[in-house]
Amino acid sequence: MKKRIYYTKPSITEREVELATDAARNGWGDRCYEYINRFEEMFRDYTGAKYAIATSSCTGALHMGMAALDIGPGDEVILADTNWIATAAPITYLGAKPVFVDILPDTWCIDPEKIEEVITTKTKAIIAVHLYGNLCEMDRLLEIGKKYGITVIEDSAEALGSYWQGKHTGTIGKFGTFSFHGTKTMTTGEGGMFITNDENLYEKVLTLSNHGRSRAQKKQFWPDMIGYKYKMSNIQAAIGCAQLERIDELVSRKREIFHLYKKELGNIDCIHMNPQKEGTINSYWMPTVVFDKETGVTREELLMMFSQENIDARVFFWPLSAMEMFESMTNNKNSWDIPGRAINIPAYHELTKPEVERVVGILNTVLKKPVIK
Numbered sequence: 001m002k003k004r005i006y007y008t009k010p011s012i013t014e015r016e017v018e019l020a021t022d023a024a025r026n027g028w029g030d031r032c033y034e035y036i037n038r039f040e041e042m043f044r045d046y047t048g049a050k051y052a053i054a055t056s057s058c059t060g061a062l063h064m065g066m067a068a069l070d071i072g073p074g075d076e077v078i079l080a081d082t083n084w085i086a087t088a089a090p091i092t093y094l095g096a097k098p099v100f101v102d103i104l105p106d107t108w109c110i111d112p113e114k115i116e117e118v119i120t121t122k123t124k125a126i127i128a129v130h131l132y133g134n135l136c137e138m139d140r141l142l143e144i145g146k147k148y149g150i151t152v153i154e155d156s157a158e159a160l161g162s163y164w165q166g167k168h169t170g171t172i173g174k175f176g177t178f179s180f181h182g183t184k185t186m187t188t189g190e191g192g193m194f195i196t197n198d199e200n201l202y203e204k205v206l207t208l209s210n211h212g213r214s215r216a217q218k219k220q221f222w223p224d225m226i227g228y229k230y231k232m233s234n235i236q237a238a239i240g241c242a243q244l245e246r247i248d249e250l251v252s253r254k255r256e257i258f259h260l261y262k263k264e265l266g267n268i269d270c271i272h273m274n275p276q277k278e279g280t281i282n283s284y285w286m287p288t289v290v291f292d293k294e295t296g297v298t299r300e301e302l303l304m305m306f307s308q309e310n311i312d313a314r315v316f317f318w319p320l321s322a323m324e325m326f327e328s329m330t331n332n333k334n335s336w337d338i339p340g341r342a343i344n345i346p347a348y349h350e351l352t353k354p355e356v357e358r359v360v361g362i363l364n365t366v367l368k369k370p371v372i373k
């Protein structure tokens with residue numbers, strides 16, 4: 001059996017081990033928030049955000065951010081049908097309703113033209129999810145938000161290191177959230193971040209994140225409201241600090257790997273990969289290949305071929321509206337159609353050129369197979 005190629009794997013050096021060990025050994029008592037504070041500061045520096053709050057997950061960061069915007073029962077929040085459940089779930093935690101909109105055929109992010117059709121008096125927010133590192137059309141989303149008085153939020157879990165017109169993702173809308181799950185560009189094991197430039201929103205989320213205890217409250221153990229418990233531990237933050245010291249290296253390796261694939265596959269007309277549109281920098285979290293319909297290539301065939309070669313392949317996100325708990329939205333044509341002829345391909349820090357070539361080899365073999373009609 002050929003050596004296994006994983007679709008993703010964190011890059012952990014002696015530095016991460018060193019800081020995590022220090023946190024485990026010394027990061028208690030007076031020093032129990034040291035790495036958390038440092039991690040938040042480094043994250044502000046990297047993204048250019050004014051405020052940052054480390055959390056236990058991106059899901060938690062989204063939950064608190066939307067709670068702070070007073071999103072609740074009866075409200076609606078618009079997002080792309082093509083998504084991981086983590087973006088939609090917190091909407092439902094608050095008793096609000098996720099409204100799924102189709103994606104663009106090239107960036108696979110929310111189609112701005114489809115948003116206005118579903119806006120109602122109940123619409124409170126639009127969540128821009130920068131899928132696989134690709135950028136949403138932020139100018140259009142902000143314009144729509146302004147026109148209807150709706151808040152634009154950025155779920156940037158997949159877009160650390162991606163920029164839109166010189167601004168880091170997550171700093172363009174009202175607030176941004178990130179994930180440091182082991183599959184993401186940088187990791188803390190599990191973890192997330194909430195960022196914003198809005199001081200009031202920051203204070204509100206800070207209070208919510210501390211079981212509703214305001215910074216101004218002098219009384220001990222006296223919450224001013226019901227909050228949440230979505231904090232990051234000091235040990236996780238220590239790993240995060242080491243990863244952020246290496247962030248340029250982590251992001252540039254993602255871009256290098258994408259370009260290795262692109263060099264081999266880029267001039268095949270019937271294959272489409274993550275785009276990098278003018279005015280944007282794509283951090284290519286997850287290189288993705290979408291085959292034209294005419295090729296007859298299917299997800300099932302791709303999964304089978306990859307598994308035969310001992311390579312992980314990951315399905316393109318299913319439309320959320322196809323799932324049991326949501327209303328089916330088959331009109332979202334691209335969201336329903338693209339996953340059937342697409343695949344995410346491996347990209348992790350230590351992936352080698354010969355390994356990239358093995359992956360490319362499979363894609364070429366699949367393409368050359370006669371179409372069975």
Ligand SMILES: *Cc1c(COP(=O)(O)O)cnc(C)c1O
Pocket residue numbers: 056057058059060084086087129155157158178179180181191192
């Ligand atoms: C990974 C991911 C999340 C969830 O992150 P957690 O840290 O696991 O909560 C949310 N949104 C998107 C778009 C993601 O890719």
